[in-house]
Amino acid sequence: MAGEEGKIDPMHQFEIQPIFDGGFEIAGQTINFTNSALWMILTFITLWIFMLGGMKREIIPGRWQVMVESMSNFVTNMLTSNVGEAGRKYVPYVFSLFMFILFANILGMLPIGVIGLHPFTVTSHIAITGILAVLSFSIVLIVGFWKHGLHFFSLFVPHGTPLPMVPFIAVIEFISFMIRPFSLGLRLFVAMTAGHVLLKVLGGFVINSTNAGAGYGALVGIPSFMLMVGISALELLVAVIQAYVFALLTSLYINDAENLH
Amino acid sequence: MPQISQLVSTFGSQFFWLAITFGLVYLLIGRSMLPKIQSTVDARNKRIADDLDAARIAHKQADEIEDQYKARQAADRDEAQKVTAEAKVQATKASEKKVRDADKRIATKITKAEADIAAQTEAALSEIESVTAEATQNIVSKLTSAKVTKAKAVKAVKGALANV
Numbered sequence: 001m002a003g004e005e006g007k008i009d010p011m012h013q014f015e016i017q018p019i020f021d022g023g024f025e026i027a028g029q030t031i032n033f034t035n036s037a038l039w040m041i042l043t044f045i046t047l048w049i050f051m052l053g054g055m056k057r058e059i060i061p062g063r064w065q066v067m068v069e070s071m072s073n074f075v076t077n078m079l080t081s082n083v084g085e086a087g088r089k090y091v092p093y094v095f096s097l098f099m100f101i102l103f104a105n106i107l108g109m110l111p112i113g114v115i116g117l118h119p120f121t122v123t124s125h126i127a128i129t130g131i132l133a134v135l136s137f138s139i140v141l142i143v144g145f146w147k148h149g150l151h152f153f154s155l156f157v158p159h160g161t162p163l164p165m166v167p168f169i170a171v172i173e174f175i176s177f178m179i180r181p182f183s184l185g186l187r188l189f190v191a192m193t194a195g196h197v198l199l200k201v202l203g204g205f206v207i208n209s210t211n212a213g214a215g216y217g218a219l220v221g222i223p224s225f226m227l228m229v230g231i232s233a234l235e236l237l238v239a240v241i242q243a244y245v246f247a248l249l250t251s252l253y254i255n256d257a258e259n260l261h
Numbered sequence: 262m263p264q265i266s267q268l269v270s271t272f273g274s275q276f277f278w279l280a281i282t283f284g285l286v287y288l289l290i291g292r293s294m295l296p297k298i299q300s301t302v303d304a305r306n307k308r309i310a311d312d313l314d315a316a317r318i319a320h321k322q323a324d325e326i327e328d329q330y331k332a333r334q335a336a337d338r339d340e341a342q343k344v345t346a347e348a349k350v351q352a353t354k355a356s357e358k359k360v361r362d363a364d365k366r367i368a369t370k371i372t373k374a375e376a377d378i379a380a381q382t383e384a385a386l387s388e389i390e391s392v393t394a395e396a397t398q399n400i401v402s403k404l405t406s407a408k409v410t411k412a413k414a415v416k417a418v419k420g421a422l423a424n425v
Contacts, residue, residue: 015263016271029273036271037278044282051294057301059308072298091299092291100286126264127275132283193264 008204010197014124036128039120043104050103071099078248083255090254093139097132098247105192105239109232123242124192126185133185136250140180144257155260184249191242195235202228386422393418 016034023032054068061069075095079087101123108121122128144152156173157166205224210217394414401409 011262016267016275023274026273026277029277030270031274031277034271034274034278036275037282040278040282044285047286047290051290051298054298055294057297059305061301061305069298069302072295073302076299092295093287095295096283096287096291099290100283122279124264125275127268127272128279131276131279189264 008200008207010200010204013118013120013196013200014193016125035118035120036122036125039104039107039122043100043107043122046107047099047103050099071095075247079251079254082248082251083258086258087251087254090139090251094247094251094254097136097250098243101132101188101246102240102243105243106236108192108196109235109239121192121196123188124196126189129189130181130185132188132246133181136184136246136253137181139250140253140257143254147258148260152257152260155256180249180253184246188242188246191238195231195238199228199231199235202231390415390418390422393422 016036018032018034019038020033023030025031051068053064054072056062056065058065072091072095075098076088076091079091079094083090104122108119108124110119112119144155148154156170156177158169158173161169202224206217206221206228209220209224394411394417397418398409398411398414401407401414
C-alpha cells in the first residue's frame, strides 16, 4: 500500500497488475490475467452461485429463492413499467448488467484487506464502465434504427415543439442524446472511485496519525475511523444505487428506442 | 490516476476479460437461468390467480346454493301456512256445522218436550176437570141431596175454571 515510507497512495488500489507473467497479444494489445480479470471472474462466480440458489424452482420458495426471484422481479418490473410489455425481451440484458455491476461494486467493498488481500473494484475503471455504457448505447441505437428506421431521428424533436424552435431543440436533443454513453459510464466510474479514494484517505489518516503517537492517534485516528464506518455504510448504499441507476437509465434509453416519445 | 494513465496499456486486457465474464453472465445467467426463474415466478403467480378464481367461483356457487335454499325455505313456509290456513277454515266450518246440528237437535228435543209438557198439562187439566166434576157432584149430593148429572157438573166446572 505504501508508496514511499510513511506515505499512503490512495490511488494505488486502482492499479492494474498482471497476476501471472506472460500474456498474449491480440490486435496489438497485450492480454494479461490481471487483478481486474480475477475480480471480474470472482464477480461472475459469485453471481452464478447466487443465481444457483434460485434454481430450486419450488412453488413455495425458500429464503434464497425469494432473494433471487425478488431480484428478477425487480428488474422485470423496472422494464415493464418503463418500456411496457415489449421491455420483457430486454430483461436478460438489463438483469445481467444490473447484477454484474451490483456484485462487482459490492465485492470491491469487501474488507478483505485485513487478511492481506487486495480487493479490486472492477467498476472503478472508466474502461469497464465505458464499455458497458457503449454497449447499452449501441443496443439503443440498433433497436431504434431496426424498429423505426430513419424515423428514429424524430426522437430529437419532442411532441409539440413550435416550428421555429425545431432546429435549436433538435441540436440540444442530439447533444443530450450523444452525451448519454459518457454520462452513463462516468457516473458509475466516478462514484466508485470517489468513495474508495475517500475511504483510503481516511484509512491513511488512521495509520499515519497512530504512527505519529498515541495522542495523535486518539485525536485524529479515532474520529477518522468513526467516519470510515459511516462512509463504508454509505458506500454500500452507493454501490446498490449506482447499479440501479445504470440499469434504470439503460431501460429508459431502451424505452426511447422502443417507443420513441 | 491509474484508470486514465493505464487506460491505453490495459484497455485490451480489460476489454478481453470483460467480454468473457460479462458474456458468460449474459449467456449463462441472463439467457438461461433468469428465464427459468421468471417462469417459476410466472407459474406461481398463475397458480395463485387460478386458485383465487376457483375460490371465487366456489364462493359464488355457495351463494347461489344458499339463495336457492332460502327460496325453497320461503316457498315451503308459504305452503305450510296455506295448508294450515285451509285446515283452520275447514275445522271452523266443521265445528260450525256440528254446532248447528246440535242446535237443531236440541231445538227438536225442546219442541217435543214442550209438546209433551203441553199434552201432559192438558191431560192434567182434564183430569182436574173430571176430578173436580166428580168432587162437585159428591159435594152437591152430600149437601143438597139433589142429584147433579155428570154432564151438568162438568159444564159448571168448565165454566168456573174458565174464569180462573
